[in-house]
Amino acid sequence: MKSRFVILALVLAKMGSTAWGAEDPARFLAVTTWEATFTRTLQSSGTYTDSVKCVYNWSFSHAGVISSQLELLFPLIWDDAGNTNVSVNLSIQDMGHRTCGDFTETYQASDGPSMMVMPGCGLEIDLARISYRLKPGYVVGPISGTVNGDPFPDSFLIWFPPFQLFTNPIVEPLPASGMILQGSRRYSLSQLDLQDAPVFTIAASGSPIAVEQLKELTGELVLTWSLTPQVEELEVVVQPEGYAEWTPEGNLKQPDQRGNTNRLSARLQKKGGGVPTARATRFDFELLNVSAEPGVCMNFPIVSPSTQPDLKFEFDLNQPEDSGGDTVIVTDDVVGVFADQQGVLTAQAMVSSFDFGAYGEIRVTAYVSGRDPIVGYLKGDPQKRANVPLPKCQPGSHIADIWKERWGVSNLADEADDEDFPEGDSAEFGHLGDGYTLYEEYRGFSENRDHRRLIPLRKEVFIRNDITDGRVTGAILAFKAASLLGVYYELRADEISQFGLMNVNHGHAYSGHPQSGILLKLRQQKLGYSQAVTAVGAIHNSTPGSKLFADIEPKGEPGGLEFSGAEATAIFTLASIGAVAHEIAHCCSVWHHGDLDLGKRRWVMEMLPGGSNELHELPEDTDTPATVLTQICKPDGTRAFLPFEFDKKLIYPRWVAAPQGQHSGDTGCMMCYDVANAYKLDASGKRYVADWLPVAQEHLCTSPAGTGVNQPPNSRHGAADDKRGNCKGQICVNDKYMDAGEHKRE
Known part of the structure; x- marks a missing residue:
């Protein structure tokens, strides 16, 4: 991937090796207005006798200031023509006497009561010569004047000597630093040209000027100027398209291709809004702090997931015609949009997302000739942060706000995993969550190549169903309805690891532990039972x-099951839809109602020495130990007649239930066995025979209490055993608690 340093080299190659700096002459391009101040002092006095013996006595004193604003007309050209805010403050004390023989004339001039100034100053800056030219043409008046005490018609004076400006214009070098233009001109009055006479008042008629003898004048005219720039304040606002609603996407069909895009727009404007005079020569769009999550979501692809950046600029989506500029340079993390000499106000770039949890930051920088680079901020952001998060998210979070807001979890951290619905064993043991953090649920999962962002308000579990039998799907749905868990059961084989892991592609906000789904596999060999296989060393x-997989029997007879002690896992055939739901529940920390059933037994009539018979109860596969059965009864206590009483060679198989055994508690619960055809009530040799009455086992119980045939006062198998029952309250799917001692319910 090319870095942003690569584009810098490309930019320098395009623009030349000189980058704009704050002290570059082009900085004056940013000036929109000059606050101008011009001062004037003129002091002269003396006596002169001409060739005809006329004597001239004069005294001139001027002191004043003009204030004006020069506005931008064209780039690097300013003028105050038409400006009505030009002001003048001028003090004039002029007097001149001319005496020729007995004839004397006296001329006086002073500042008038309502003097004005006619605007007329221009400023031009030549960047090539690094100089400026000032062209002042101010005319001030009316000036009060008298001749021999009689009022003289209103007159005016020119602030700068016009002939001097023509022959020696004000051209000065630009300052090496700063932007204030200031300077002065000192004119010896004796060196002025007659065409400069308008700088004087009527009192000059009593001076050598009257006889064109300016060289006889004393004193000087001192003029100064100071121009302070007002620079147009600029800013750049950035607007990702549909920012408030946009969430990133990956591509489940082609993981190396983009999932969706977002068009980024940037606008150069006056600070606070409005169209500026300046134009940008270039906009740079940068991607910073971009995520590189494995794969495109939490569980796909599992094999060789990409760890490339999740947000990129793609060449084909960032062409000049789409950018607002004339030339575009594109790398993975930078788009440079260049404008011709006219410049641009807006520019666009398209960013592509390659992950459903992609995140990063956008920085947009505009380059305006003569200015420091202007870094943009998100439109409407009161803090005006330089880096714009994508997607829109809270500080410290990488989850799109819109997703959090939709579920009402804006206050939760990305690492949160504390769902308490359905309650399960969180009520008893505080085992919250489902093993997936908030960010992982937001980033989501692939299910049959459809993307699923999880619901952060409930616990959820994934099932890989490798069996096409529709009854298995029905069993899954039955478990989903009973448990209230969110259940996703359409995973493809490549959407869960061979070990059942689901958060394989973890990265940001990792829970710190692997989280598994449930594998349902169809066993090829018929064994007569289904079984959820426990991992070695697991509870x-x-x-x-804790489960390797649920091994499902392809076919079997009702009642075909195997049980081998308190630590064994429930084993059912596929004949009952509840059997598969039962196995799934075991994978979610739910135990049987008890483990005290005798289980599979054989009843055999044995011939004793002496010719008498004795009914023995034997284990399924051995002849010891043998229990002597003393009485076989119906549930009502009356004697039951069995086939082996007539055929001594008959072996009569039974499943013998017992109090607090697998058949105890709520008979409608998925975890209650339903295969017993015999039971005992105590430790005696008395047995009862009765087929299990069919009951719809479609829920998970919430109490150990017995129902149906287990309901007092004539309960067959009693309430569930200690720590058992309340199956709904045992549910825990968070592998964080896989080894929690509370899950041991032996």
Whole structure:
């Protein structure tokens, strides 16, 4: 990937090796107005006798200031023509006497009561010569004057000597630093030209000027100027398209291709808004602090997930015709938009997203000739931060605000994993969450190549169903309805790891532990039962990570099951839809109602020495130990007649239930066994025979209490065993608690 330093080299090659700096002459291009001040002092006095013996006595004293504003007409040309705010403050004390023989004339002039100034100053800056030219042409008046005490018609004076300006114009070098233009001109009155006479008042008629003898004048005219620039304050506002609603996407069909895009717009404007005079020569769009999450979402692709940046600029989406400029230079993380000599006010760039959790920051910089680079800010951002987060998100978060707002979780951190619905064992043990952090739920998962952002208000679990039998789907849906968990069950084989892991592509806001889904596999060999297989060393019924997979029997007879002690996992055939739901529940920390059933037994009539018979109850696969059955009854206590009483060779298989065993508690619960055809009530040799009455097992119980045939006072199997029952309250799917001792319910 090319870095932003590469584009710098490209820019320098295009623009030349000199970058604009604050002290470059072009900085004057930013000036819109000059606050101008011009001062004037003139002092002269003396006596002169001409060739005809006329004597001239004079005294001139001028002191004043003109204030004006020079506005921009064209680039680097300013003028105050038409400016009505030009002011003058001028004091004039002039007197001249001319005496020829007995004839004397006296001339006096003073500042008038309502003097004005006619604007007329221009300023031009030549960047090539690094100089400026000032062209003042101010005329001030009316001036009060008298001749021999009689009022003289209103007259005016010119502030700068016009002939001197023509022959020696004011051309000065630009300051090496700063932007204030100031200087002065000192004119010896004796060196002025007759065409400069308008700088004097009527009192000059009593001076050598009257006989064109300016060289006889004493004193000087001192003129100064000081021009302070007003620079147009500029800013750049940045607006990602649909910013408030935009969320990033990846591409599940082609993970190396973009998922969606966002058009970034930048506008150069006056500070606070408005069209500026200045134009930008270049806009740079940069991507900073970009995520590089593995893959495109949490579980895809699992094999060789890309760790390339999740946000990029692509060449084909950033062409000149789409950018607002004349030339575009594109790298993965920078787009440079260049304008011709006219400059531009706006520019655009298109950023591409390659991940459903992509995040980064945008920095836009405008370059205006003669100014420091102007870094943009998000439109409407009161803090005017230089880096604009994409997507729109809170400081410290990388989750789009719109997603958080939709679910009412704006106050949660990206690392949060504290859902308490459905409550499960969080009520008893405080086991909150589902193993996926808020960011991971936002980034989402692939399910059958459809993207799923999870619901952050509920616990959720994933199931890879490798079985096409529709009854399995029905069982999953039954479990979903009973547990109230969010259940996603259409995973493809490549959307879950071979070990059942779901957060394989973890990165930002990782929970710190692997989180598993549930694997449902169809066993090829018929064994007569289904089984959720526990991982070595794991608690036998804990969170999904405690199970390797649920091994489902392809076919079987009702009642075909296997149980081998308190630590064994429930094993059912596919004959019952509840069996698969039952196995899924085991993968979510739910245990049987008890483990005290005798299980599979054989009833055999044995011939004793002496010719008598004795009914023995034997384990399924061995002949010991044998229990002597003393009485076989119906549930009402009356004697039951069995086939082996007539055929001594018959072996009569039974599943014998017991109090607080697998058949105890709520008979409508998915975790209650439904295969017993015999049971005992105590430790005696008395047995009862009765087929299990079919009950819809479609819920998870909320109490150990017995229902149906287990309901007092004539309960067959009693309430669930200690720590059992309340199956809904046992649910925990967060592998953070896979080894929690509370899940051991033996």
